[in-house]
Amino acid sequence: MNAAPSVGIADGATFDVVIVGGGSAGCVLASRLSEDPSTSVLLIEAGEDMPPGQVDPDILSSFPLATFRGDRWLWPGLRVRPAAGRASVPYEQGRVLGGGSTVNAQAANRGLPRDYDDWCASGLVGWGWDDVLPYFRKLERDLDFGGPLHGDAGPVPVRRIPPAQWNGFSLALRKAYLNAGFEELHDQNGEFGDGFFSPAISNEDDHRVTAAMAYLDANVRRRKNLQILTGHRVDRIAFDDRVATSVQVSFEARPVFSVRGRRFVLTAGALHTPALLLRSGVGPAEELLPLGAQMVANVPAIGRRLQDHPGIALCQYLPRGLRAPAPPVRASLLGLRYSSGFDAGEDSDMYVASSGRAAWHAMGARLATYFLWCNRPYARGQVRLASMDPNVAPEVDLNLLGDERDAMRMADGVHRLAGIAQSMPFAHLEGAMPLALSPRAKALSRITPSNAALARVAATVVDAAGRLRPLLLRHAVNGGWSIRELLTCSETMQKFLRAQTFSMWHVSGTCKMGHPDSPDTVADAHGKVVALANVWVADASVIPTLPSANTNLPVLMVAEKISDGLRKMATS
Template identity: 40%
Template sequence: MDYSHIIVGGGSAGSVLANRLSARGANRVLLLEAGQDTPPGQVPKEIADTYPGTAYFDPRFHWTDLKVRTQVVSHNNPEAAPPPLRKYEQARVLGGGSSINGQMANRGAPTDYDEWAARGAAGWHWDAVLPYFRKVERDLDIADEWHGQDGHITVTRIPRERWCEHSRAAAEAFRQAGFKYLPDQNGPFEDGYFPVTVSIDGKQRMSAALGYLSEQVRQRGNLTISTRTQATGLLFEGTRCVGVTALVDGQEREFRGREIILSSGAIHSPAMLLRNGIGPVGHLREMGIAVRAALPGVGQRLMDHPSIALSSFIRRPARLDDAQSRRHILLGLRYSSGIPEAPQGDMFVCVASKSAWHSVGQQIGSLLAFVNKTYSESGQVRLASTRWQDEPQVEFNLLSDRRDLDRLMAGFRMLAAIQLSGPLAAVTTDPFPAAYSDRVRAIGVVNERNRWLTRAVAALLDGPQALRSWLIERYVVEGFTFRQVMEDEEALEAFIRKATIGVWHASCSCRMGAEDDPMAVVDTEGRVRGIEGLRVVDASIFPVVPCANTNFPVLMTAEKIADAILAAPSPARVLSGADPA
């Protein structure tokens, strides 16, 4: 069977596209997803949970072999030891990141999208994208010109009366530090603290799969959803992409379509292009791949938001209780660093009143800071081999721009002052610089061993202060103490360089741009340069990563491009002379 559209990747973008394109009865749409299905009424409890800390660590929902380097890789000094590889929790499940992420419904700054337009993405300025942000959401709390009430993704905010004392103390510390309270994170963009907007319906996660691929949508006769289906390659006739090869239940299959849309994310979409001869000529020849389209921007300028954390022990009465909320991040802060080049709100802080699902995690709170407006854009995705089974080489090169390092250092000092201020000092003890290390990852896996181990450690941490401080310094702190980084500038820089990670906002590796931009991979409707019948629609086409968690910008992007696809006359209509619908 031939399809009008084959979508490779059932994440946030793929779910939107499958819904919107199949709404036109004349289209025949195939959605391919490597991971498992999450049908209505059968969503795994870990995914449905409004607390994401179990789904996020569950290998059933990951590309388990994917590892990345976050620190800067030196290609000019071959004798230098490369930075360590880190596991990267990229979603492999219907709904993609929206099925396992922190459910943060954050749009970013108007200046982000004006910059997109200035970088060559004509028609993607703020006034052009706001209607699509509104189209995505059904806001349960606010009805005004900034918000939508008819979208597929419900959003809400956890009211202050359901916050734990730790979150309330952080809010009071922000107020005393001079920050303004904002009732709406996604209203007029300004500095201040706010209840975070989240993509839940009050009871469970509202993933893109659940929101856009409802039972009613799944019953459409012109939509086929094939899960546990690994795309292995693309089919071409000359420079036209005409289909996809895939592994289905262990059997190789071919699917042909008028248009192929890659929605596999900022790591796997460029890897698919590279394996099929679309990318930088030098790298393709190095890998022995015939050049189908010379596009030097494929896999280049990968971005993420550099992030660090300051954690502390939460006293028992101030901890988050499930009866209050399963959400662990209730409060956020947006502030301006003041460096001359940066726009307003270039820094972001999340207050996590629980750091993990287990007993120790319930005792540890964190102030998570990330560079909202990062200038580090030298990451890259390259092939490790030509085999589709092998994960690509991924280098984020976080902190490659000194301005990001300086702002994280200043941000850590600011967080320390807030942590030591009266409101938080009253409900916490033993602050320490935190690292998302392999040890933290290992203890975060949900199993009985970790459950019993953390219960035992938690009982000790709730014991005498001296024992708790010794345990935290001996077994929790990794490499740097709070006193070290506060008293020694070199130690603070070393900690930041070592502990900075991204926040799983991989983007910009197949950027859209103007025709005369040699690094642009796609045009403003996601069409791949030099190739007919092939688009990319996901976070990889962002011209620059916005000041936001990337899920809602991805949903907006897919909505906008879906409209462009539906507005274009189909070949059948052109031949018949009919007007486009």
Template identity: 40%
Template sequence: MDYSHIIVGGGSAGSVLANRLSARSANRVLLLEAGQDTPPGQVPKEIEDTYPGTAYFDPRFHWTKLKVRTQVVSHNNPDAAPPPLRKYEQARVLGGGSSINGQMANRGAPTDFDEWEARGAAGWNWDGVLPFFKKVEHDLDFADEWHGREGHITVTRIPAERWCDHTKAAGEAFRLAGFKYLPDQNGRFEDGYFPVTASIDGRKRVSAAVGYLNAQVRARENLTISTETQVSGLLFEGNRCVGVSAMVKGQPREFRGAEVILSSGAIHSPAILLRNGIGPVGHLREMGIEVRSALPGVGQRLMDHPSISLSSFIRRPARLTDAHSRRHILLGLRYSSGLPETPKGDMFVAVASKSAWHAVGQQVASLLAFVNKTYSEAGQVRLASTDWQEEPVVEFNLLSDRRDLDRLMSGFRMLAAMQLSAPLAAVTTDPFPAAYSDKVRAIGVVNERNRWLTKAVAALLDGPPALRSWIIDRYVVEGFTFRQVMEDEEALEAFIRKATIGVWHASCSCRMGRDDDPMAVVDNQGRVRGMEGLRVVDASIFPVVPCANTNFPVLMTAEKIADTMLAGG
């Protein structure tokens, strides 16, 4: 059977495209997803939960072999030891990241999208993208010029009366520091603190699969959804892509279509292009791959938001319970660093009043700061092997721009001042610089061993203060104490360099741009340069990562390109 459109990847972008393109009865649409299905009435409870910490750590929903390097990799010093590899929780399930992420439904700054257009993505300025952000959402709280009420993704905010005392104390600390309260973070873009907008309906997560691939859409005769299906290669006739080869539940298949759309994310979409001879000539020849199209930008300039965390022990009465909310991040802060030539709102703080699903996680709060407007654009995705089953080499090279390091250092000092302010000092104790280490990941896996282990440790932490402080210093702190990083600038910089991670916002590895930009991979409609019948539509085509969690910008991007395609583009 031939299809009009074959979509490779059933994540956020793929779910949108499958819905919109199949709405035209003349189209025959095939959606391929490597992970499992989440059909109506059978969505796993971990995915439905408005607390994302269980789905996020569940290996059933991950590319379990994917590991990345976040620290800067020196390719000029072959004798230098490479930075450590870190597990990367890339979603492998229908709905993609929207099925396991933190449900943060924000958009970015208007200046982000004006920069997109300035970098060569014609028509992608703020005025060009706002209608598609509005088209995505069904906002339960606001109906104004900034918001949509008819979209497939329900969004809402947890009101302050349902915040625990820790969240309320953080809000009061922000207020006393001079920040303005904003009832809506997706309204006018300005500095201030706000209840975070979440892609939930108040009771459950609303993933892209739940919102865009409901029972009515699935009933369309012209839409086929094939899960547990991993694409092994692209099929070509000359410079035209005419289909894909795939493994469907372990069986090889070929699917042919008029157009193939890669929506596999900023790590796997460039890897697919590279394996099929589309990318930098030097790397392709090094791997023994015949060059089909010389595009030096494929896999290059990978981006994410560098982040750091300051954690603390929450006194018992101030903790978040299910009676307040299942969600752990209820409050956010957007602020301006004041660094020369950076736009307003270039920094973001998320207040997590619970750090994990288990007993110790309920006792630990975190102030998570990330560089909203990052200048580190030196990441890359390369092949480790020509074998389609092997994960690529992924180097984010966070903090490759000194401005990001400087802002995280100043941001950490600001977080420390907030942590020591009267409101937060009244509800927390024992602040410590936190690292998202392999030990933290291991204890975050949902199993009975971790459940009982953390219960035992939590009982000790609720014991005498001296014992709690000793346990935190001995078993929780990893190399740097709060006092060290506050009193020693070199220790603070060393901690930031070691502990900075991304926030799972991989993007920009197949960028949109002008025809005269040698690093542009696709045009402003996602069409791969020099090829026919092949597009990329996901976060990899962002010209630069916006000042936002990337899920809503991905949904917007897919809506905008689907609209163009249906109009004949």
């Protein structure tokens, strides 16, 4: 860790609330709980801070470039196994104040009312659509829509890019979607059927707005009862019986020190929050005892029920007139929700995000991309510890496509997307091609002068290749996979899906909220860990089932709702 601390905290210092993790949820909790001047709040974040006026230009960019500048804002050494039979791969999770909202695609997608009504029906009383809508409205300042479904005074600006600003590829895709029978929607967060739309984004004046920018502005930071400690990692929680007493904090060469608290709120994300509980002796005893853990509570459900949206990518070569301009202009302008028809009652179970530019460099300008994912996956993964040492990253098994129903819908989606790509007016150049997110492609995505030069050469060769272009692209961008073979051979399709399906970076569910009597429940409807006296979880870990959405806005909503409950409890 090389980020300097924001403030100095003495060993043994005591706070009313200690918040562990300064990602999207942690920023919400720190802001809302410190609104009460009688409550002292400490927010601890392992990554660096970028105070108002000092936000890096790469973070502010509308084009999501942050993760291509190296690992400065990412957790080091974090890896996941995407699916059975595959090796682990690096996992890009934000380690910076603002967390995922600082490095993600800025999607401000709520999901659908049925997602939250399902939460309530499963036993999570108080989390139906009518219950969570006020918190979605509270967090947002919608720049395009008003009325009962939208907020106008929240800290997070939400907008959509109008068709007048779409690039040529997006306009062509709009026609293709209409010809395929899809309805055009104007408000992704207010029209809940199938259709295509300009996705809502957390962006204003063509600049990203992170959770840190939205919730921890200069006025909030001036509160005397709020302290923000960055560049420090929480290694474990100390307990007296099942009452948390302190967290053990490390920073570079400084000896580990303790910070005491009356209440502890964990917002370290769906991978690090369960790992912290496990290292603290809270979790499945049969896994922790062999590692030498001192057990505090045997909670078998911690780390289980991990969910993520399984994704696959296709690409398509673009003629000159339809190429998107260079960053920082945003290239992702169309989203599509549709129903696969495989599951009765599971409408809008699939999603497609399209982009008129595959990457920042010249070669990226030649390719449009389609990212397909399953909105309602059945497969579940797990987070477990390899060691009690906090320097050792947790073991993460995403188990993508671990349920055959997910694989069937993804295969069907590839067929549908290929058909839509083939209907594009420039499909005679090349139709859809599988896009393999290979280590070579990731290496080229790093923003360096040498990569820029290499991409320019590759782009020139591809433009001039003529009839050889399909062969060049097949080996340059998709690892040799043939779309024709995928579409005509179900065995090849399944091999492709098993080899190339990737995480959409929407991990959740590892400390599930639910009815206290349910064996898979970790936290109750207020976010409090059932087995512990004074520990809450308020991040993606508590999400019972994935919403039909990118997870940042749902996580902000969860944090808003849990913080509201904590404030009411403190004043009762």
